[in-house]
Amino acid sequence: MLPTSLIAHPDHAVVWHDNQLYLLDQRELPHTITFIMCNSGAAVATAIRDMVVRGAPAIGVAVAYAVVLAARERLLNTTNDWREHLNEDFALLAAARPTAVNLFWALKRMREFIATLDHVDPLPALLAEAQRIHAEDIAANQTLGALGAALIDTPTAIITHCNAGALATGGYGTALGVVRSAFAAGNIRCVYADETRPWLQGSRLTAWELHESGIPVTVQADVAAASLMARGDVGWVIVGADRIAANGDVCNKIGTYGLAILARHHGVKFMVAAPLSTVDLDTPNGAAIPIEERAADEVLCCGGQRVAPAGVAARNPVFDVTPAALVDYIVTECGVIAQPDAAKLHALYQTAPIAMD
Ligand SMILES: CSC[C@@H](O)[C@@H](O)C(=O)COP(=O)(O)O
Known part of the structure; x- marks a missing residue:
């Protein structure tokens, strides 16, 4: 056993x-x-x-x-x-x-x-x-989960992208840590998990993780987020981060930037949840973050089957950068920053219990 x-x-x-x-x-x-x-x-x-x-x-x-x-x-x-x-x-x-x-x-x-x-x-x-x-x-995830959940003061549906849950961390999760805490407080009606093409972290991992935890989850195609927001059904977009630059630009799974634009257009709040170990003060802004490009086959194939004609190429940048101006909150274990900028991130860093640089 x-x-x-x-x-x-x-x-x-x-x-x-x-x-x-x-x-x-x-x-x-x-x-x-x-x-x-x-x-x-x-x-x-x-x-x-x-x-x-x-x-x-x-x-x-x-x-x-x-x-x-x-x-x-x-x-x-x-x-x-x-x-x-x-x-x-x-x-x-x-x-x-x-x-x-x-x-x-x-x-x-x-x-x-x-x-x-x-x-x-x-x-x-x-x-x-x-x-x-x-x-x-x-x-850190448990603390930032509670801090992020405290921002959600009424029962609502949220959209998340990729998987920023227990599976993506040491445990508990960042974006999904916020969701877990907010659900326990009675403030999550439903989580819409973008399927997250091409690797399907949303439909395979986030849906599995939330379903295992008894949190209501609905998978949607990435392109469905705009119409969902237009219906007024969603209060928040909550995502994790792979790197947060010194000016508050946020690098996360490809598609996050588009969601942030949609959220701003529809008056939906956009929250980034990440531990301070994801903040990189040595990288001045999002343009300086190295963006991984993975194999074209990840895009050209789906479920083991090719979905584009033979001979056609594909691009596969797997992350994008959301400008700080589109981020309403960055939530870390050391505190919450609203409308992030370089000065606020530097100040937050100073409060870290251990030297992070
Ligand atoms: C808490 S995880 C935050 C990010 O790492 C997550 O959103 C993400 O983009 C993961 O990308 P992946 O390519 O699956 O490693």
């Missing part, structure tokens, strides 16, 4: 169990529950690149554990100069995906932690640091 840490549950996207890392294979959801065991840094890098684990904070947590696995390998094979050899693993992990800043944030934090280690056996301390990153992410 699987240990309880390895049963199908949205909170179990990233599980450390019996000295190995297990990743719930999100490519197979909702049909099949499979955990992929990773016992090296390289295996985790491949799993991130191939979308076994995805979502900015979940990638950050997975990378922290990947450093533990990589250090274990290096210590077994090299002993004295393990830190030097570990640089190769850092480079491999950094190349896995370019946009979610939590990946680089977690690598930096693990690298800085390693520099402080003088233990004969550094592995227990390294594992404890990775577990701290994991636990802090869950706690």
Whole structure:
């Protein structure tokens, strides 16, 4: 029988169990529950690149554990100069995906932690640091979930895009953390989950996660959001983020920018929920954020079948940037910013309990 840490549950996207890392294979959801065991840094890098684990904070947590696995390998094979050899693993992990800043944030934090280690056996301390990153992410999501929910003062329907839930984080979720808290307060009538072409994070993952949690969810085609808003049925758009630039521009799953424009046109509030580890003060604005382009086949095919004529090309940028001017609220574990700008984000950063830069 699987240990309880390895049963199908949205909170179990990233599980450390019996000295190995297990990743719930999100490519197979909702049909099949499979955990992929990773016992090296390289295996985790491949799993991130191939979308076994995805979502900015979940990638950050997975990378922290990947450093533990990589250090274990290096210590077994090299002993004295393990830190030097570990640089190769850092480079491999950094190349896995370019946009979610939590990946680089977690690598930096693990690298800085390693520099402080003088233990004969550094592995227990390294594992404890990775577990701290994991636990802090869950706690941040619970706090920001409550802060975001407090903004929703009347029962309403909301639209979310992609999956910014437990599956995309250490647990509980960011946008879906707000939804969970608001639902508990009686203020969520229904969640409309954009299906999120081409990878279908909305229909496969968000719908599974909310359904498992007993929160009413309705899947809609991405292009249906405008007419839903026009009917006046929606109070909020609530999304996560892969990177928030210093001026408050928000990078998230492709399609988010369009939703923000629609929301402003229809008087629907637009909320971005993310931990401070997603805020990147080193990136001045959205134009400076590297946007991942994935394989054209992800667009050209659907359900394993080609849906465009042979010989036709496709573009597949998987993120877009919503200008800060279209964002009503950024909700973090350290507080809420209305109408975000550079000064407000800098001020929020100063209140962080630990140095985040
Ligand atoms: C809490 S997750 C926020 C974002 O990471 C999420 O909205 C998103 O865009 C994920 O993209 P993905 O390509 O599935 O990794």
